[in-house]
Amino acid sequence: MLKDDAVFLNSLAIKQALADEDLTHFAIFPVTLGTQLWGTIMCTAKNVSSKRLSLAQDYLTNVLRESFASNTDSFTIWDALTAHQVKQINYFHNFFPLSEPNPLATPSNPATINGHPIANSDAYHSIKLAMAYIHRNIQQSLSLNDVAEAAYLSPSYLSRLFKKYLHVNFVEYVNNQKIALAQEKLALTLTPINQVSAQLGFSQTSYFTKIFKRKTHLTPSEFRQHNHAIQKVYTIPRDLDWDDSASIYDVTKNYFERHEINYQTDADDDGATYLTRIGNLADKEDSQGWVYTVDGQQPVQSANEVNAQNKSVIQWVYMNYAN
Template sequence: MLTYSPKQEDYRSLAHSLATFTSLTQIKTMFFGFSGILLADDFVYLNAEAIESTLVDETFENYAVFPVSLNQQLWGAVLCETTDVSKKRLFLSQSYLQNIMNEIIDTPTLGTVKVWEPLTSDQVSQINYLHDFFGNHQTAMMPTKSSQPTRAMKLDQLDDRDAASRSITLAVDYIHQNIQQSLSLNEVAQKAFLSPSYLSRLFKKYLHVNFVEYVNNQKVALAQEKLALSTDTIQQISNQIGFSQTSYFTKIFKRKTGLTPSEFRQRNHTIQKIYTIPRKLDWENSESVYDVSKDFFKSNHIKYLADSTDGTTYVNRIGDLGDTDGNRGWVYTVDGQQPLQSADETSANDKSVIQWVYTDYSQDSQSK
């Protein structure tokens, strides 16, 4: 077994080179490293769930498997789609792949990379037999459900979920750090070392919203803060949050809030303070807006007071600002809209962003 491996930068360079090779030759090519890494479609896949999902999605009708060694030890395998590919092109591909790998890998430190001749169909079948052999023996040796190895298997499954959580956390952190720029699914996926399709699935699974909606909800929330608390023009605000066209920003803003940016600013000129709470991965499905808001206030050392009337909870004070004479106080919004229910009656499950707003109560406001 290898006790050392290439750097992440090497893997990114290799993934890009394989994508270039695919583009030039029209031979779909991937690399799977036995350390648990997959290079495909110009992306680096680092966790088991992402690798499995990507491999399942691939539709290679015919393929060649090139074993790859590093410093005379088996390192991984290159997989090539071989439909309508001649033996001569396959031989040239083997040489080319070996050359680009040795150009990228630090051979004086890690050793020489060698791409071996592709396995024959009979050899691949023999590997399948070997896999079945080990699978059957592992099943035969599997202890009872209450034994320690079974618990270890569950821990492995948890590790996969943790890896997925870490990946989407990278993506969400990158979004919030760059929310004032134009953000694409491809760009964010690359920063999180995921494929765009897999990142999209993670957003729906963990955040219960698609990628574009999540990003737009964060941008609209930031725009609401700027419209209410600054004197910047709408065009300036549009540029500040990553929209190249003010007309498109207006369209998205109105779709989310029901108001144009100008109408929002006119109706909300009395806003004095806004607390914005973006979606976090640790929100439980059963939690309400009030539950996750309490956690946010506590973790950020923000004092708050709440009152309960007829079983309904209302937030009366956040920080130094509280209800005054019944005409000023705190209201909340989710994804740009103000619900009719109180915060403890509104589920946070499928929400991307919550905002607490200190303002004059509008005549038609029915909840806090």
Template structure:
């Protein structure tokens, strides 16, 4: 490998040049380096999971693969969407992309060249050779430098379950750390090193709700706490939770709870304590609210007691607050709604947040 080592600034320059090329020619172009770097949509991706998920979003069977040589070594690939591009335009693209590489890596003291695109049968032969070297029963876990990426990425399935689990876990953690800000799918995806579309699919797969529903449910749960336990004005609560307009906050709040924020505050001013349990990856679709609640308090060493009467399970104590002669006690809500079923009869499938509320029944 040559002495010159590209910097992040070099890669950013190249990513910008490729984005400009895509805009001018309408030929979507990506660059993949065998050192584990992907340039796509004016962004530089270094994380293996992010690279896989971003490639998984593309139909790579329609891309022309241009090998890149750096000195006497194979360095990476330029990938151009050739679904509606003539051979002549591809040849012109190859010349332009070679110039772009020279400009981005001007300090390099060795020749950099973009080769002619690999033919389909050549890609097949490379894949065949890969299987000869790494039979199915001895195939090592793939890395970002796997040359089989062009054929392995189908609807995101190339990413391992462990990678997907860790990515969605990272996304959920980011949401809860930033729940008091406006959150977009793109922002959270970037924080989890994923493409937005892939993260959206992971939410459906692991949490069984859409990204927007999950975020809104967490925000409304937090709003319910503040409405019940504080005197903070509604417009301030709206702003604190990242809503740009109070009217939109009110709309979402009413959709979730069937009450406006002011109606909710008026009806729930007697609430003394709220425990909020946001959905995490430990929840199983077969779990009940009772199962999730019990596990949540047990992990946090919080006293939690329940009783059964005529087949109905009641929570009688959380922490130091207990039922008191039918005048005060614990009730639960799921995604902002108070339910009439027994706590062990309500499934958490497709649910995002549980709240336990201690209130005075007389009010």
């Protein structure tokens, strides 16, 4: 594969180079040499008209034919594949995998290390696509079918991937992300609850209230009343870098370091670790400070004493105790 003036020679390197790309924003042109598929050309297609794509197709055809003069009449660049056609190809791949078997896979633990999908394995890439789509569209109604289509998977297969690798079912994962965002909106804005519900893709405020109370043990209005003194929220959604053996503190530390967020910690005599400053907000004795929640609940233990396994979202909250 040629990309950004670099050459990628093996499947793992290619998958890594494409891992962060959103394929819905690309035009994928199949290229044939004679009667055989020779390769594909991917071009950025965000906000690109069909006329411009057609011109690009003609231009690429001329470039190929000029570059391979001995095969001038044999190269053909076909119309760009639709998202539905790409999805169909991926369905066939699920039934008839053509790639070489992963040497680290075993029948009982396919393509995993310590229960995690091996980076850039098919499972890793599929889950990453699905999670990226969820977070881009978290303020819309999200169904398993919608996300599966975006990740070019069958709904049943995507459901199995969530349970196997994230240890939570699809609906719970999505709801945990929505409720975390709802907590931010309720604490930091005065947006009416029915509007918060609508902004998160819930068709009925009553259903939003039901899910919110099940996750937090408070209604949205009770949560707002109890948390109006919150000044800042950092939300850490689960991703494939989480280690199930890690603590909430370990996951937080890795996230802050990756995103270049400054923080300070302190520990008591019992070994409990606390975050005393995040960004430019620091604890002030008996008046302001940082607390954390996991999937909408505030544990009583310190962050280094709570395991990240089976968790979907962490939030660090700076609040005024005096209020």
